Structures are given as structure tokens and as C-alpha cells.
Amino acid sequence: MFLFNDGTKTPELHLACDEGLLDSMECLHASEDSENMGRNDYPGESSEVLRFWQFDQPVVVMGRSSRVSEEVNIENCSADGVPLLRRSSGGASIVAGPGCLMYTVLIDYRIRPAWRMLDVAHQSVMERLARATQSTLDLFGVQKRVGWQGTCDLTIDGRKFSGNALRCRRKFMIYHGTVLLQMPLKHIARYLLQPPRQPEYRENRDHLSFVCNLLPDDFAQISEFQCRLIESLATEWGASRAWDEFPYRANWLRQSEELLHRKYLSPNWHRERL
Numbered sequence: 159m160f161l162f163n164d165g166t167k168t169p170e171l172h173l174a175c176d177e178g179l180l181d182s183m184e185c186l187h188a189s190e191d192s193e194n195m196g197r198n199d200y201p202g203e204s205s206e207v208l209r210f211w212q213f214d215q216p217v218v219v220m221g222r223s224s225r226v227s228e229e230v231n232i233e234n235c236s237a238d239g240v241p242l243l244r245r246s247s248g249g250a251s252i253v254a255g256p257g258c259l260m261y262t263v264l265i266d267y268r269i270r271p272a273w274r275m276l277d278v279a280h281q282s283v284m285e286r287l288a289r290a291t292q293s294t295l296d297l298f299g300v301q302k303r304v305g306w307q308g309t310c311d312l313t314i315d316g317r318k319f320s321g322n323a324l325r326c327r328r329k330f331m332i333y334h335g336t337v338l339l340q341m342p343l344k345h346i347a348r349y350l351l352q353p354p355r356q357p358e359y360r361e362n363r364d365h366l367s368f369v370c371n372l373l374p375d376d377f378a379q380i381s382e383f384q385c386r387l388i389e390s391l392a393t394e395w396g397a398s399r400a401w402d403e404f405p406y407r408a409n410w411l412r413q414s415e416e417l418l419h420r421k422y423l424s425p426n427w428h429r430e431r432l
Contacts, residue, residue: 178414
């Protein structure tokens, strides 16, 4: 698996890069014979990617099927100049920005055929994410215990600090999500409405009672913590190959640029479900 710690991009380009990674790999392998699907001996280690990235400003990111009027405080977003964007995966709307680490895993079904069953995919990702987070907390002496609740939420004492989603294609999937490290939680309460669909464990709590940051506000080693967390996640995934060696970079960049201009810079995509 290739490791990519992505640099600064516009919010729209970051979302285009996620979908572009999935689409470019799907297109590149579309001509392969279907009889090769699911082979456990498939030697395609170079197909999978672990990408880390961050928004450099507060951003609302809606799920593929989210209705803006049901999930987003449009007036507050407009007043504060907060971009209102839509991703390619499912799930509810989120707020992300500085202090929130984003990750994306590109999964090749030919290497991991069992992941076609979504419960397997959720369990496999959540266990890795939980182990890496817990080990990093322990390393820094932060006395918190990581839990897994709902379909794909990680929690501390029943409060959510990581939400996750996926999108599947025929041969590949992307699984991506957030880790709230030290993000201003007031943004979530200001820019999101109470969600129309909630996991049972939420018990109709408001945003500030339901979400939490992984790290205390006075924790001063956030940059070092984030680096260690990325290292731990890379170890969990076996992501040890340099991004410069990824053989499909040119295809990915072309597809991402095409998606950016056709889709992610278009208000029609982001506001299509009002």
C-alpha cells in the first residue's frame, strides 16, 4: 500500500482527489477479465493507497444524498463564508477544518475480496483506526479509551470523535473519514442542524453533547500527536511504499482535475438536493 500525506489544496480539489482516486483506478482496470476478480493470489499491492489530508478552513461537507435544508444551517454558512460542498460517499453532513485530520483508504477488491460485504469493510477499518488511535493516546499519556459505536463511529465515553463513510465501485472502494483532534466544536453547532437520521446511541443529543475532540484543549503537542497517529495508521495498514513510486499518479491527477471542473466547482452538484 502507498502512503500519501497530501499537502494544501482547495476544499473542492481535496474532494475531487478522493473521487478521482477511485474513478481513475476503476477505469484503468475496467478492461481486465472478470474471471480474475476475487483471486486471493492477485499480486496487485501497488493498487492500494492510504491518503491523509486536511482542510485549511472550516467546511461543511454533505453526504451524496444529503438534503441541504434538512442538515445544514445555510444562513450561518453564508454569513461566515463557509463553503457548502458535497462528497461522493454516503452519510450525513459534517463540519471539518483545521484540527480535524482526514484520511482516505483506496481498497482493491481483488486483494481483499471479503470487503465486498460491508460489515467486513466497516469492521476492518474501524478496528485499525481504533487500535492506532488508542496506541497513540497511550503513547502521549492521554487517559482515554476508544470505543466503536453505531455503524462506523469511534467514540470516547459515548461521544463521537470520528465519523466515516464509503463508496463502492465494481473493483475498488474508498473508505474515508475524520478524526477530531482539536477542532473548534462550536462550528458544528453553528453550521449543522440536528440531523434527521441518527444512530441509536446518540439519544437525540445536540451536537455539543454528542461530539468531542480526541485531545484536550490544553494539549500542546498536537502536531507531534498527529504525526504519530499517521505513523501508527500507516503501520496498521502496511502502508510503507513512497507516494512518488505510485504508478498511476498521472491518471489520478487527470481524473481529479476533470472532476474538479466538471463537478466540484459547480454549484449545481453541491446544491442539487435542497
